[in-house]
Amino acid sequence: METKPSIEDQVNAALKSAKNIQSSELPYGFSDKVMNRLHARENNVRPMFTLSPLIRVAAISILILINVFTLRSVLSSQPVQKPSQYATIKDFVNEYQINDSNDEIVTSNTPAHE
Amino acid sequence: MEVDIQELKAGNEQAFRQLIDVYSKGIFNLCLGMIPNREDAEELTQDVFIEAFKHISTFREGSHIKTWLFRIAMNKCYDHIKYSKRKKRHGIMQSLFDKDDNPIELPSNFQHPGIALDNQEHAKALYGALATLPENQHMAFTMYEMQGMDYKQIAETMSVSVSAVESLLSRARAGLRKKLQTYYTNNASS
Numbered sequence: 431m432e433t434k435p436s437i438e439d440q441v442n443a444a445l446k447s448a449k450n451i452q453s454s455e456l457p458y459g460f461s462d463k464v465m466n467r468l469h470a471r472e473n474n475v476r477p478m479f480t481l482s483p484l485i486r487v488a489a490i491s492i493l494i495l496i497n498v499f500t501l502r503s504v505l506s507s508q509p510v511q512k513p514s515q516y517a518t519i520k521d522f523v524n525e526y527q528i529n530d531s532n533d534e535i536v537t538s539n540t541p542a543h544e
Numbered sequence: 545m546e547v548d549i550q551e552l553k554a555g556n557e558q559a560f561r562q563l564i565d566v567y568s569k570g571i572f573n574l575c576l577g578m579i580p581n582r583e584d585a586e587e588l589t590q591d592v593f594i595e596a597f598k599h600i601s602t603f604r605e606g607s608h609i610k611t612w613l614f615r616i617a618m619n620k621c622y623d624h625i626k627y628s629k630r631k632k633r634h635g636i637m638q639s640l641f642d643k644d645d646n647p648i649e650l651p652s653n654f655q656h657p658g659i660a661l662d663n664q665e666h667a668k669a670l671y672g673a674l675a676t677l678p679e680n681q682h683m684a685f686t687m688y689e690m691q692g693m694d695y696k697q698i699a700e701t702m703s704v705s706v707s708a709v710e711s712l713l714s715r716a717r718a719g720l721r722k723k724l725q726t727y728y729t730n731n732a733s734s
Binding site: 437438440441443444445446447448449450451452453454455456457460461463464465467468471 | 557560561564565568569572573576577582586589590593594597656657658659660663666667669670673685689690717720721724725728729732
């Protein structure tokens with residue numbers, strides 16, 4: 431009569447099963463597979479990625495140049511403060527040809543009722 | 545067969561092929577010990593060599609290339625396990641609140657070419673129990689019991705002391721026994 435193995439027997443059999451595991455072989459052509467993956471990796475490297483430090487330097491230089499030109503153009507387009515062309519109030523009056531009555535008001539310091 | 549490290553560092557393709565030929569089987573079996581699925585283990589083994597090729601310049605002369613490769617494999621396996629656990633649990637938050645007494649879950653995509661048919665059921669239960677252990681205990685157990693590595697080799701690969709390896713193995717065995725007892729008891733009663 432066949433008896434059911436005890437729990438301890440089953441536990442021991444499971445632990446012992448580690449020792450009975452056979453060494454397994456890799457499929458034929460494994461090294462080729464690895465080499466193909468390596469070559470694929472090398473070919474997938476984008477030139478943009480390898481050139482990135484160069485591109486970064488170029489981009490920064492262009493930005494600096496744009497900034498410099500912008501600043502220079504902004505500074506050069508600002509209107510230059512011209513010295514006042516009217517040396518005296520008389521010159522101003524002559525320029526706008528204010529009439530005599532107005533001229534009197536402008537130049538007179540005395541009150542009108544005197 | 546020794547692999548010329550200088551040639552590897554110089555980017556010699558032939559030397560790299562030689563490295564793959566010498567160490568791929570050991571790494572594949574280590575990965576299978578951690579992840580019992582042929583396809584996943586093969587892909588991880590490929591990743592190990594690609595990583596090795598990328599970082600061969602950082603390999604220190606005087607160290608053993610096998611230990612270095614196994615360490616890369618160990619980290620790749622840890623990453624893979626973490627990724628699958630996260631995917632399975634739909635988020636990292638749940639893993640933070642996981643209890644230590646989580647039950648054995650038999651691996652769903654179990655496909656280990658080195659396990660005989662009559663050993664499949666026990667091996668599945670063992671792998672299920674191993675998956676519940678902390679990764680370093682799982683790794684130490686795999687290296688010692690499945691790969692036949694000695695304490696010193698394991699210690700070098702895992703960058704721990706020999707006594708730490710002994711402790712990891714003893715805790716792994718105790719943890720496995722407890723999990724398996726629960727698993728078989730539940731299966732017997734159901």
